[in-house]
Every structure is written in structure tokens, then in C-alpha cells.
Amino acid sequence: MEKESPEKAKKRKIDDDGDGDKAREESESFNGFKVKAVINENARQKYLFLHCTKNDEDAVVLLEKTPFDSSMTDQILSDNTKIRQTLQNDIYHTYSALLPENLNGVKATVICPASEKHIKKYTEQESFVIQETAELYTKVTLPYLEKHAFSTKWVYNILEKKKEADRIVFENADPDTGFILLPDMKWDGKDLNSLYLQAIVHKHGLKSVRDLNKSHLPLLNNILEEGADVINQEYGIPKSKLRIYIHYQPSYYHLHVHFNHINLESPGFDADRAHLLVDVIENIEMNDSYYQDKTLVYRVREQDELYKLYQDEGYFVDFPINTSISSNSSLTAAS
């Protein structure tokens, strides 16, 4: 399915842990850690990633505030929570509050010693919008895909039931119009509000939405209809609660479709990456070569090879991409 996320990979590694007890005796503070740089932060999600050193070794420190525990509301509003009113007007009051320590933890993850690669992985990367015309696809993107001929052996292992066969929720076995439906790695398989499945097509050679035309409508309609029906039967989630979409660029180049519960907050549902399956079907019905002709907009990050290839192509030349944001941060709206 999706490439394993850093969190997931880390969790797996940690779950394999054998010598936890010994470890727990270690340091009880961040004594010795020196901050070299803030490499990422997010005010909405309340996290902060730091590049540190400890005893001349590099370390990555990931800090994230914990969510509220909604089963503890009585304690949260108890006398142990201290509040200081900051403003008041009519019925509106704001406070700065201090919760009891046990209700207000922070989750910290330390990678030490950290390699260059670890630091890069957690460092915020600059993003860029690419408007990929049909010409640019042929000239830049397609040669990149062909040159790398990304291995989809692990996908074939799933389709041939050599791997993950016990996870299959549904299969239409037709080699041309069939698919396998199974839970995405990111889903715990339990919380229906974050339901996440993927349909992987049996047919080989469909790299992405760019390859789709009228001949694939039976396949796409099967996925839309059978996928939604099965999810309704298996999980009781009706179609009016589902987001069904294809990524462009996808994370792997064998056609697959994402099924999410509408309540799942997923950055993968951004309008510059997610193409709703109903739109894909209708656009192809309207115009057989829609996805060969259409300019497709997507976001790349500075470490992505596609970004570098577009840069080499001169795609960003017209734009002053060296304009530093911070050097302009005093600018305000013209008034």
C-alpha cells in the first residue's frame, strides 16, 4: 500500500524492542542536548522538531503535545486546573489555563545518533506547484518513470496472494476489470471514522490517471460501485460518507484507488493531489483523451527527483524562486 510512514516504521521498530527495561533506567532529562536548529514546527498540530547534538553526536528530537483525553473531563475542569482570565467581554471569557501535569504531557521521540538522512526526513521541505501539461508529461515525467521502472513486485505479490492474502476484504478476479480491496497500512482497521482502504487493479501497466481512457471505464465503474457496496456491507458506511479518489502523482505507479471515511483528516485529499473517481469517470466519458490532454497540477517537494528534473528543464526559471520568504516578512497588504 502506501509507503510506510516514518511514524509507522518507527512504531514497528519500537514494538520489536527487546531490551526496554534496561533502557528505562537511562536519563531523566534532556541534559546534554544542545539545540542546533528548529527543523519543523506546526502551530495547528502542535509539534516541534529539533536538530540537536549530544556528546558531539547528531540527534533529532520530535516533540508533540498530546491530545486531550475526553474521558477525563471532570479532572480537566477540577480545582487542580489553574486558570487566569486574560480577557472578558459580555458572555465571552478567555483564560490561560494550567492543567495538572498528568493531563498535559508531551510525547517526545529522540533519534540518536541521527544520520544526515534522519535529519533530512524530519526537516520541513519547501514545496512547489507544477502545472504538468501534456507536453511536459511526455518530455519530463514519462522519461523519469520509464528510466526508473519502479518495482511494483510487492504489488504483484499482493495481487497473486503471495502476501497479505489474509487482509483482502474483497476481490473481483477479472484480469482486465477486476481489483483487490484491502485496508491501507495507515488504518488501524477499527476506528470507522478513519476508515482507509485501497483498491488495487489486477491489470498491469496502468501507471497513473494519465494512462486512463474509455477502455478502462468498466474497471473504474467496478471499483466505484463494488468498492462502495462492499464497504457499506462490511463496515456499514454508506457512499454518502466516503471519499473515493486517485492520487496524482501517486506514491507508487500501479493504478490504485483510495477509499476514506469523510471524517478522516488527510493531507492526501488536497485539491492538488486527489482526483475524485466520479470526476475521472465523467471526464473520460466526456472526452476519451481527457487525461492525456489535460494539464495536471500537483505539488512537489525540494527533495523529490521530479522537482529537480523540472528545475533542470527550466520550469521554474520564470519565477524568482530564490526570493526568501523571511526577507519579505515585513511586507503587509498595500493600504
Add this chain to the structure above:
Amino acid sequence: MEKESPEKAKKRKIDDDGDGDKAREESESFNGFKVKAVINENARQKYLFLHCTKNDEDAVVLLEKTPFDSSMTDQILSDNTKIRQTLQNDIYHTYSALLPENLNGVKATVICPASEKHIKKYTEQESFVIQETAELYTKVTLPYLEKHAFSTKWVYNILEKKKEADRIVFENADPDTGFILLPDMKWDGKDLNSLYLQAIVHKHGLKSVRDLNKSHLPLLNNILEEGADVINQEYGIPKSKLRIYIHYQPSYYHLHVHFNHINLESPGFDADRAHLLVDVIENIEMNDSYYQDKTLVYRVREQDELYKLYQDEGYFVDFPINTSISSNSSLTAAS
């Protein structure tokens, strides 16, 4: 611009505050508050909204963890932060950490006494996906728009420069192909990573993307090109850093276009609401009546009148919308 958000309205009210000092002497705990219900919570954004009572009056209590202050990293990693190792494997260590109180506050907002409307406003609403065909638009959505004839007087006030004239960043004054560009209310006008402007068209009577055809291409191209150019000149943000899109459904029914910095995390950029302006232009070039013919997918909430109208129309009849999620929460992937 966008309808004023609850936070904004509240902030304005609070800023008008005259008797803050008196207020500050009041309670120093949530003593007397009783929790009736958790009305909303979000683990990713770390907030928790409660419906409470105090002295037989209803109250809404909004709690949100504060972001890390990245200028305080030395203090965050000081000896005053206590950490307890929870797991360790190889180079990966996880800790449960307790920060010094002053670095780990919670922002609390209390509305007391709270009306039914306040409680509703902060209560999580159920969402539904609507696939609006051309027929459903004519039968359900359009009559709703015409019946209400939503007042856009405040928009005309901006276009006629009776209001907010000092906020205008750029104007193309042509009555058919011109527009006014100004900062969105949600933007502070300073942080370029959250840059948010709106282009409002001079032409009256364009309710939404549904009304657009080839005759509007000069208008749309002006917005795309002049808007991006002006933002580059004024703020130093190149086109490759901008998201330029139209909402469907929009928050008000006079055509307008959103300009965001790519780094802004905005739920308004979901694929079931945001239509990229470059896509709109290209789709119309391909097919004059694309936005009259096309099924458009969007999300409604249970309090939205459109949801109720589609429900009355029988739109959700085929779906078992009464299936309670919690009653199915023990279901896991078939194995």
C-alpha cells in the same frame, strides 16, 4: 470576504472589551462547572469542546493546547523538563515528557451563559457527500439560491469602494473582465506562509462556477495572470508557491477566487470543495458547457439547508444513513 468566523467575531468582541480589570479578579478555577457533554474534539489539532452547566446556566468551554514556542527551545530541553522513557530500540527512544508549566499552557474560552445557538455552533456536525448532477442543480440547488436571493450588498459595497477601500491590493476596473484583489479576513496581512487573498469579480450575477462558460474566459484569465503577477510584485511570492481556486459550494454567491500560499493548511483546499482556477479555465476551453453539464461533488453538514433539501428530495434514501458508526465500531477488516 468570507463570513466572519466565530473566532474572529469573538476576538473582535473581546478587543472591544472595556471592563477587563474587573473581570480579571474573578474565578481562578473551573469550580462550579459541570460537564454535560463532549461536543467536539480533535486529536490532530489538540482541542476539546465541552457543553457544561454552571449555576443552572448553560456554558460552552473551548480548550486548546498551545503551540510550542520555538524561541524557547533551550528552556524546553532544560532540566526543568522531566522525561520518562517509554520505549527504546536501537537509535530510537520515546519518552513521555512533562514541560515546565509556563511552557505548556492551554487556551480556554468560556461562553457563559450560552444559548442553544452557541452550543450548536461548536458542536461537531455530521457531514455528507452530495453528487450534484446537472438535474439536481436545476431541481434542488438553483431554486434554493433563487428563493433566498442571498444579499451580496456587502460585496457591492466593497466593489463600489464604500467599504474596505483602503484594503484593496489591486483593481482591474473593467465591469465585465475586471476584479478587486484584497486580503481575506482570515489573514493577518503579515505572515507570508499563510498568505490569503481574494479576487472578487466586478460583474454581477455570477453566482458560482456553475454559471461559467467561454464568455467568461477573459475574466478568469485576468484573475489568474494579473492576480499572480500582483502577488509576486507585492509580496514576492511566485506562482509556483500559490494555490488559486474557486469554492463550490462557495460561502457567498458572488463569484470570487481564493489565493493561498502553498504552506497554508486550509480545510478549504479539500478536493471536494476547491476547484483549481487553471482546471476551470481548461475545462471550459475544452467544453463550453462543462460546468453546466458536470456532476459536482461537495460536502454538506447536517445543519446546512442544502442538506435538508437534498434529504427531502430523497437523495439519501438509498443509503442507510441511520447506521450508527459506534454500533459498528467493533467491526474490523474481514480476514
